[in-house]
Amino acid sequence: MKNGQFLSATYLFNVAIIFILIAFRLQHLSNIETLFYAAMISQLLYAIPCMVEINRSTKIPGHEKVTWIIGMLFITVVAGGIYIFSARKRIASSEAA
Numbered sequence: 110m111k112n113g114q115f116l117s118a119t120y121l122f123n124v125a126i127i128f129i130l131i132a133f134r135l136q137h138l139s140n141i142e143t144l145f146y147a148a149m150i151s152q153l154l155y156a157i158p159c160m161v162e163i164n165r166s167t168k169i170p171g172h173e174k175v176t177w178i179i180g181m182l183f184i185t186v187v188a189g190g191i192y193i194f195s196a197r198k199r200i201a202s203s204e205a206a
Contacts, residue, residue, distance in 0.1 A: 116155050116193050123151040124186065156185050159192050166200045 126148040133141045163169075163177045177200075180188030192200070 112158065113193075113197065116158060116197075119151055119155040120189055120193050123148060123155065124190075126151060127186065152185055152189075155189055155193070156181050159189060159197075162197070162201050163192075169200055 126144065130141060130144050130148055133144065160178050160181050163174050163181075166174065169177075177188065177192065177196075181192070
């Protein structure tokens, strides 16, 4: 599996887990800690490689790198989706895409 396919798959898996977590929480079900930890781990599985790609990119200036990394740290689901599905083609080098 290529890195782009891995990032897309882990992002979509994370979004699915988050939706399930929200549904369980709205129903006031207990013992959802395991699902929460699974969501956190799957979030790290796509956020860390994205941040490494952004940091290694030579196609964008430093201030844009900082903006993307701050977005990945604080609003990971939103910034990750934007990066993986639209901005990655522009930012990542050709051998990483």
